[in-house]
Amino acid sequence: MIYSFRNSGFRDPETGVYNQTYFMEVFNREWHRHIRDNQSLALLYLCPHIHETVKQPHLLELFMKQVQEAILRTTDMVARLNQDNFALGLFNIDEVGTQTVIARIEQKIEEFNLEYRRKHASHIDYELAACVCQPVNELNIENLFEDVKLLSSELELLKDKHVQVRSLTLQ
16 A cells, blocks of 8 residues: 555645644744744735535635645645634745735636636635744744734625735834
């Protein structure tokens, strides 16, 4: 039997992306490396809204595959945080680079939705919140996660906007 990384302990079985535990371990390690190397990074929260009445197996997996294709760099990662939220870690990236990645993600989601609409007369709404920061010892990593979670919640309340980027600075 050939070992499958897809089904291993660090992957979400439904979507194939990394699980929360593995993501947090890697993100924490990268946080400290970015402090040492004086580099910036970005944390994104993606919240796709798939209505519970949609009975299409593997829809979330197909959706997330499009998101992963948009990232391009193998050093960046996507993980499932919980039933409704995904985290994307973009390393050694600034705000301009983050905006570029977000534009690619939006393009891939738009293409996915166009194809999905043709077959099902429906689409997937989403929010995508991003915080870019320069990690320093005085900045707690939890602040970044709290800030992007708050930004994601704010976006959910705004029905006409689905993407927002914020820079997190030492406070």
